[in-house]
Amino acid sequence: MFIGIDLGTSNSSLAVFDGDSVVMVPSSLGENLTPSVVRMDARGAIVTGRKAFRFLESDPGNTWGEFKRIMGTGERLPFAAAGQALLPEELSAKVLASLLADAHDALGFMPRAAVISTPALFELPQNHATLRAGKLAGLSDVALIQEPIASAIAAGWRAEHEGLWLVFDLGGGTLDVSLLETQDGRLRVVDHSGDNFLGGKDMDNVLVDWAVGELRRERTLPKLDRENPASRRALCKLKAACEQTKIELSRQACATLSVSELCDDESGNVVNVDLAVARADFAQLIEPFVARSLAVVRDLLARNQRHADDVARVVFVGGPTLIPSLRERVSAFFGGRVAEGVDPMTAVARGAALYAATIGLSARPARASVSAQSGLALRIEFPPVTADAEPFVVGRFLPAHGERLPERVRIRRQDGGVVFGDAPISAEGSFVLQVALLRHQQNHFQVQAVDSAGKDMALATSRFAIVHGVSVADPPLSRSVGVACADDSTQVYFAKGTPLPARRTFVHQTVRGVAAHSEDDVLAVPVVQGESVRAHRNRLVGMLQIRGVKQDLPAGTRIEVTLQLDRSGQLHTRADVPALGQTFEDIAHVLVPTASLDTAEKEIHKTNQRTDEIRRRAFQSGMAAAVSAIEELPVALAEAERNLSAARGGDVDASQKVHRLLLEINTALDDAEAMLEWPDLDREAHACSLYYTQMVAQWGTPAEQQLFDQVLQSAADARRGRNVVDLERALQAMRSLCKASYWRNPQSLLGEMDWLSAHVTEATDVARAQQLIDKARLAHQQGDPIAFKATLAEVWQHFPSSREDQHKSFGSGIR
């Protein structure tokens, strides 16, 4: 049994895969969807799901929903009556526990493991929080899967189709659009994009605003908006009714928005809402969202040099994709090629359950130990789900003391007794056999071991099953992960698309000394996520801290940093300092940042000023691309200000949205700034091309010269296309090749020594640096080139990156 859970913003669901088919587990009320809502009463008793949902309107102070939108933040949501406050992951754990209890009722055992889905755009802190929620709910083993991959598996795991897929997943809070490809029965994610601020809830909100406007035309209402904490209860009621109306409009051309006793008007009369909403009017209201979602689709296709015609099928996922106008527009964009037979509401949970099978994550409680079963112990390794019709099965016998290994082994398929192999056992007690599968079904096998006398031997474990279906590539990393270095560069450990789990070690050097036995002297190794070569433009996701070293560490000490991401994107980090024999694993997980509202207000003010300044420079430069890059920013800033007001009214989601909006606005400003700096970068590239070409031509090897020609070509392409990132990369490669060539010049070391002598006051330890320079000079005078070079290399270790760069790169202490 394999379990998949869709932990959604609005609703959650749980599916079970038994090897043959996937079924949804209904809640105790018989529904496939459980509202992701938690209520706590004055005694601290918790109610979840539909029972809690009913209190969203009537008791908003003690009932919370939509907490997925603030997963990974340190924001505690208060329950006034009980006087308690819970983190979003703790609330998610309550929803998960409720789903698992339903599974227990349906299956007869409490699941020990499950796959939980997360949006593709979730970053490491949000994934970490989701895993924690799983553990808090009682799961001992949790894996995560990105929602679009889960949907694609559900849609295509038994399909014969090949080609490109597009999964259009519009949930309550986010839009995820993913491009996938099935080739030779193997499904892989090509790329994905999305909008963290676009979901069904935004459509509910626009209907709320419309309804308030309509009501105001008839009477004088009290201040009824998100900025006003006193109106929260009335707005909750109205929002729930709007959501219901939105759902009804998916099935019928007209619906009535009804709320009894919404609030009192300014004359003290009770306001009852009774508004007719036509599907066409609603379509008009949500048109900006539809246009935004299509823009995300177009952007994703363009980024991958694909057209709508290249996409063989579109899979719709999420309740809002049932809205006819949205569905029609997206479907028309792809010529009506929509995958049929996929339930948008349960596809994610179904796919997650199938994925649990592909990674062998069984939900059943662990069986009795092998030794308790009679017979020779055998470990069998096989792919639980595969597209390969002839996969390998590897086995290893684990004989107890006194037990003998079998002579030969064969595998029998249990549908008519087809036998595979009659393989000998290796000296270490293992065998490798290929079996043939019946297509698109579960195949049951039994291992038979034979002793030297030709007799069958009893085995503790002998049966296993393989499902022939779509093989799913390991979940890819959504954004590159690396370490920020002190010169504001990023050492990429795992590029975007790297399959998880992944582990990699790189060697670094400290840029300064670290005092022994000090808890205050901390050397930071910041872990960042993002695509920029500049560390500060990426997102800080973790911080490894080296402190309390056994003896003083000089600058330039070798540090081996290992980053490990498990299948769910959980980050593990360690730094080994070989000189000390010490290992540091003190990773601080960084939360999705939240700031106080006053800080956010100041930040908005600062960002406004920065936007004005960059806009002025953009107009002065006459650079159309830079102007275009920031033309939407005033709208985004206005939205940030609106959300700040809503946050002051108690809307936690709005507070998080302010932060994310500011991050996105500043990223756009960074990009615009990079464009404005283009003339300088372009001039630098031109100068470097001339100077470095001469250097490489004179001192480089033929291979270096050939590579340099290629890099020159890339730089020329980047200059033509005005691509800042590519040109920065090409410049970096040119510098490396030039440096490699330069060292072949016998005069190069002398030039280096002169430079170091002239800049010795910039060293972190001036006395030590001067001492080493003197030593190098002596080695040169004595005609010892090896000592001369080695000593100069040592001097460099006392020359740090600039303080400004180090500050920008999250205070990194390594290079």
Added chain:
Amino acid sequence: MPSDDICLENCYARHLENPFLVLGLAPVASGADVERTGQKLLAMLAAGLIEAENYTTPFGPAMRTAEQVRWAMAELRDPCRRLGHEWWARGWQGVEVGT
């Protein structure tokens, strides 16, 4: 920038993880070969078979891990990334460098 020696060490580390080297396949291997060999190696590593624990490189044997095998399979599934690795793997072919 770290010192030249460390840059070189990091550079070697990256190249020794060439997916074709990790999987023990030639640069002409088909997609199906890559998948099947990868799956077989993963199963062998999971079962703790010694013969799967190392692979040959021009600099001598290197230790093979399940993460490397998964990464190698994913790299070779992407046509653009595969091209780059093929280029390097062809360069490695026939190269014998003393350890």
